[in-house]
Amino acid sequence: MYTEKVMDHFTNPRNVGEISDANGVGEVGNAKCGDIMRIYLKVEDDIIKDVKFKTFGCGAAIATSSMVTELVMGKTLDEALEISNQAVAEALGGLPPAKMHCSNLAADALHEAIKDYIEKKGK
Amino acid sequence: MYTEKVMDHFTNPRNVGEISDANGVGEVGNAKCGDIMRIYLKVEDDIIKDVKFKTFGCGAAIATSSMVTELVMGKTLDEALEISNQAVAEALGGLPPAKMHCSNLAADALHEAIKDYIEKKGK
Amino acid sequence: MKRIYFDHSATTPVDNEVAALMMEYMTEKFGNPSSIHSFGREVKKSVDEARQQLASLLNANSNEIFFTSGGTEADNLALKGLAFANRKKGNHIITTCIEHHAILHTCDYLEKNGFTVTYLPVDENAMVRLEDVKKAITDKTILISVMFANNEVGTIQPIKEIGQLAREKGIYFHTDAVQAVGNYPIDVKEYNIDLLTLSAHKFHGPKGIGALYIRRGVRIDAVQHGGGQERSLRAGTENVPGIVGLGKAAEIAQQDMTKKIARISTLRDKLIKGLMEKVPDIKLNGHPTQRMPGSVNFSFLYVEGESLLLNLDLKGIAASSGSACTSGSLDPSHVLLAMGLTHEVAHGSLRLTLGRGNTEEDVEYCLTVLPEIVGRLRSMSPLSASSKMSDSNPCSICKH
Amino acid sequence: MKRIYFDHSATTPVDNEVAALMMEYMTEKFGNPSSIHSFGREVKKSVDEARQQLASLLNANSNEIFFTSGGTEADNLALKGLAFANRKKGNHIITTCIEHHAILHTCDYLEKNGFTVTYLPVDENAMVRLEDVKKAITDKTILISVMFANNEVGTIQPIKEIGQLAREKGIYFHTDAVQAVGNYPIDVKEYNIDLLTLSAHKFHGPKGIGALYIRRGVRIDAVQHGGGQERSLRAGTENVPGIVGLGKAAEIAQQDMTKKIARISTLRDKLIKGLMEKVPDIKLNGHPTQRMPGSVNFSFLYVEGESLLLNLDLKGIAASSGSACTSGSLDPSHVLLAMGLTHEVAHGSLRLTLGRGNTEEDVEYCLTVLPEIVGRLRSMSPLSASSKMSDSNPCSICKH
Ligand SMILES: Cc1ncc(COP(=O)(O)O)c(C=O)c1O
Numbered sequence A, B: 001m002y003t004e005k006v007m008d009h010f011t012n013p014r015n016v017g018e019i020s021d022a023n024g025v026g027e028v029g030n031a032k033c034g035d036i037m038r039i040y041l042k043v044e045d046d047i048i049k050d051v052k053f054k055t056f057g058c059g060a061a062i063a064t065s066s067m068v069t070e071l072v073m074g075k076t077l078d079e080a081l082e083i084s085n086q087a088v089a090e091a092l093g094g095l096p097p098a099k100m101h102c103s104n105l106a107a108d109a110l111h112e113a114i115k116d117y118i119e120k121k122g123k
Numbered sequence C, D: 001m002k003r004i005y006f007d008h009s010a011t012t013p014v015d016n017e018v019a020a021l022m023m024e025y026m027t028e029k030f031g032n033p034s035s036i037h038s039f040g041r042e043v044k045k046s047v048d049e050a051r052q053q054l055a056s057l058l059n060a061n062s063n064e065i066f067f068t069s070g071g072t073e074a075d076n077l078a079l080k081g082l083a084f085a086n087r088k089k090g091n092h093i094i095t096t097c098i099e100h101h102a103i104l105h106t107c108d109y110l111e112k113n114g115f116t117v118t119y120l121p122v123d124e125n126a127m128v129r130l131e132d133v134k135k136a137i138t139d140k141t142i143l144i145s146v147m148f149a150n151n152e153v154g155t156i157q158p159i160k161e162i163g164q165l166a167r168e169k170g171i172y173f174h175t176d177a178v179q180a181v182g183n184y185p186i187d188v189k190e191y192n193i194d195l196l197t198l199s200a201h202k203f204h205g206p207k208g209i210g211a212l213y214i215r216r217g218v219r220i221d222a223v224q225h226g227g228g229q230e231r232s233l234r235a236g237t238e239n240v241p242g243i244v245g246l247g248k249a250a251e252i253a254q255q256d257m258t259k260k261i262a263r264i265s266t267l268r269d270k271l272i273k274g275l276m277e278k279v280p281d282i283k284l285n286g287h288p289t290q291r292m293p294g295s296v297n298f299s300f301l302y303v304e305g306e307s308l309l310l311n312l313d314l315k316g317i318a319a320s321s322g323s324a325c326t327s328g329s330l331d332p333s334h335v336l337l338a339m340g341l342t343h344e345v346a347h348g349s350l351r352l353t354l355g356r357g358n359t360e361e362d363v364e365y366c367l368t369v370l371p372e373i374v375g376r377l378r379s380m381s382p383l384s385a386s387s388k389m390s391d392s393n394p395c396s397i398c399k400h
C-alpha cells in the first residue's frame, strides 16, 4: 500500500512536537477526512531555523507532515512556499490515489504557518 | 437415483422381444418424452401365457416394462387389468419423481394390449 | 515475527479438516452434481449431506437451505427476491442504519426500483429499539431486515422480539446473520426468522460460499438466472468443494459451541478490561454485554484509526478500523456515526475481533504494545482533552 | 473398476498444482484482500497476479477482468449489466437459440423487464449465419450475445466476424466462452469482443469462480450490490483461493495449448471415426470441422440417451446426453431441436467430451463397449429403420 519511504517517515517521523516560541503556526485539515495537521515554525531572517509538526491522521498524513518538515528545514520562506503537496508526495515515492486529496495537506499547513508568520510580522 | 430393483430390471430386463403369434399388442408413449413401449401378449383361456416387450426409453421405461411383464405372466386378464402404473413403480421400490408421469407407462401399454386382444376376439 | 490475527470479523482461516475435505472434492470427487453418472451421483450425495449439516446448525430443514456464493449474494437474493415476489402486497421495507453495505446498497437499488425503505436509527450502543420497529410498520410493509450481530461493534440485536413482532403483523423477517452463524447459537424457529443470510468464511469455512435460509412456505423470486440448480432459486454449477466445506465448518462450529464462546468471551473481556485500565480517554463501542463473544471495539480519542492499525501491524497484530482512511471513503464508519459518535471519535476507532485460534498470550502481547502505540501517536497529535472535539454528524445513511 | 471420464464439458478435475496452491490460500494466506494489515496485503497482491494471469490468456489487460462466482453469474452480469446501463440507447438484444440457459433465462428476465430479444436460428451444424445476425439488427439493438463454442455439440461460431459486424454497427458484443476459454485459443482484441464470460471449472480450475472480461471503456451496471469489491462492479468478499486457482489454471492452460489441442483432437477424431465404422444408423451432431477439440456428440437412432448413459456408467464411462430424461424436463436438448433434429433422434443423443487426462486406451475401451450397448438397446427397441421416425419439432425457444 505505502512505499518504503512513507513507512520510514511514518514509523520514524522527523521533527515531531511543538516549538514553544514559534513565530508562525498553521493548521489545516478537517474532521470528515480524519486529518488535522499543525506546523510550527521558527523563522529568522526569512530562513526556517526550526520546524515541528503535530498531526492527527492516517499513515499518509503523518508521513507527509514529517517529510515536509525535512524538506523546508533551513530553507528560505520563498523556497518553502514553492513546495507543493504534490512535491511532498513525490518526495515520498508516491502515495496511494485515495490518499492524494485528503491526507496530503502538509504543504498547505506549512503555507498557512508562513502566512501566519508574515501576518504577525506585519503587525 | 434409481433403486437397486430398477437397476436390476434395467440391466437384466425380463421378457424382452416380440411374440410372432401374439394375439394382443399394445403401444403407448410419445416422442416428446422419449418413451415408447410395446407389449405383446399371448392369451389363452383369458390367461396370459406369454408376454414380451419392446421399449424405446430411459432406464425407468425399460425397468417398468420388464417389471410389468413379470407381474402379469400367468395372470388372468382381470387380474392384469388391475395392475396400475403406480403398482409397477411400487414393485420396483419406487421411481424418481421426475419419472413418475412420463416413463411409467408400462401398465398402460399392457392394458392397451389386453384391449387389443379383446377387440380382436370380439370380431 | 510474532503474528497475531485479531480480525476474525473480516475473515477467518479455513479449518484444516475443512480444507483437507475440500481438496478431495477438487481432485478426486470432482463431478458435477447434475450429472447422472457415478462421478455426479457421488457428489450430489455429499451436497445433500452438507445441506443437512448446515440445517442442523440452525435448527432448520435441509430443504430450507439454498447455497449462494457468499453473504453478499444471499443478502441480495433475500431482499430482491422477496421484494419482487411480494410487489403486489406492498412496497415498503424496514431495515436499520447499521446494516452491512450488502443490505444498504441493495436497498438503494430497491429504492430506485419502486420500493420505499425506512432506515431505523439505533441507540448509543448500536441497539435497535423495538418501539422504533413498531412505529415504522405501515400497511405497505412487506419485509423487515435487521442484522443479527453488527460486524463493526458486535452488538447483538433483539432478533427474537423483532421476529415475533413481524410474525404477528404478517410481515416477512430477514436477518443478516453473517457475523453470528457458527460463532453464536441461532435457532431459526425459536427466533421467528423467515430468511437468514450466512457466509462460511466468517466461521472457518471457505470464502466464496454462503447460504440463504428460507423458511418453508416463503416464496421469493430468483435473482441469478440459468440452470435449475438449488431448486431453480440460484442458477450456476454448484461450488461442490465450497458446499462440503461449509457443511463441515457448520458441523465443527456446532461442537462445543458453548465452551468455545465462553473461552473467547473471557479473552475478549480481559482485553477490554486491560485496555480500559491502561489507556486513558478511550470509549468502548457497542453494547457492554449484548455483544459477540470475540468483538472488541474502542475509540481512542485524539488519534486516528489507520495509524493505530499500521503500527499494530508493524508489531504483528492484525486489526481493523472504522476510519475513513481505512475504507478509502470520505466518511468514517456509518455504524459509529449512527451510534452518535463524532467524526473525530469515529476516526479513532479500532476493532479487534478474537477467534478460535487466539490465546491469553495474544491478549497480553496486545496489552503491552497497544498502550505504547496510543501514547506515541497521542504525543504527535494536535488534539487533546483540552482541544475541542466536536462536529455535527447526522447519519449519512439516514439522510435518505 | 476402470473409470473413464468423458464429460469434460460438464466439469473437469482441478489440476493438482492448482489445488495445492488453493490449500495455501485457505489455511495460511487466508486474509481478506480489503484488509490493510499484512494478512490482507499479501493476498491482495496474489489476487492482482491472478488477474494478470487470466488477462494474459485472453490478451486482455488485467483491469478488464472482473471475477464472479462462475459462468452463470458472469452471463447474468454481462447481459443485465449492459442492458440496464444502455436502456436509453435501445432495448433490443440479439442472441441465439442454442445458448446456455444462463443466457436464455437471463433473456427471459430481460424480456419481462422491457427488453426485446431476437433468438437467431442455427443451421444443421448448429452454426449461426452472419446473414441472420445482420438482418436481425435494428436501430434499437444494443447488444449481440453469441456463444463461442456450444456446450452440447461443440460447434465453434464465427465470433471474429460477428464481433466485427457488431463493432461496425456500434453494437456491444458479448460472447459466452465458458466452453472455450482454457481449451481453445482466444484473443479478445483480434476477435472484437467487448464482453466475455468464462468459468474456471471447465479448464481444470475450481468450481465457484469465473470472470467477466469487460473491454476498457464499456460501462455496465452492477448486479450484485454491497461492498466496493471488483471496482464496485461485483460486491462480496473475494473468493481468494478460487481467484488464485483460476489464475493458475489460466497459466497452465496457456502452456503448450496447441500441443494439447492437437492431442485431444486426435483422440476425438479416432473416437468419431471408430463409432461411425462400428455402429450403423448414427448421426454426428455439430459441425464436422469447426468443433471443440474434445467434443463428440452422436445421435444413436432408435435408442434413448439416458439408457445409453446408464449402461456406459455401469461400464465405468461417464458421459452425458441431450435426452429429456437426463435433464428431468419434458423436451430434449433445445440445441439439438434448433439444429432440426426430431424429438426421437434428439433423445438418442450422447455427448462424450474428452480432456487432458484421457488416453488412447480410454478411446479404445469406449469403442469396445459402446457398440455392444447400442446393439443391445436396439434389440429391445420397437423402433427401427423401417418404423417411422418423425415428429414436428419447432425449436421450443424460438417460439418466443
Ligand atoms: C454483517 C455482514 N453482512 C454481509 C457480509 C458480506 O458477506 P460476504 O463477504 O460473504 O459477501 C459481511 C462480511 O463481509 C458482514 O459482516
Ligand SMILES: Cc1ncc(COP(=O)(O)O)c(C=O)c1O
Pocket: C235, C236, C237, D009, D069, D070, D071, D072, D073, D075, D100, D102, D147, D149, D150, D151, D176, D177, D178, D179, D199, D200, D210
Ligand atoms: C456455455 C456455458 N455457459 C455457461 C455455463 C455456466 O457456467 P457455470 O457452471 O460456471 O455457472 C456453462 C456450464 O455450465 C456453459 O457450458
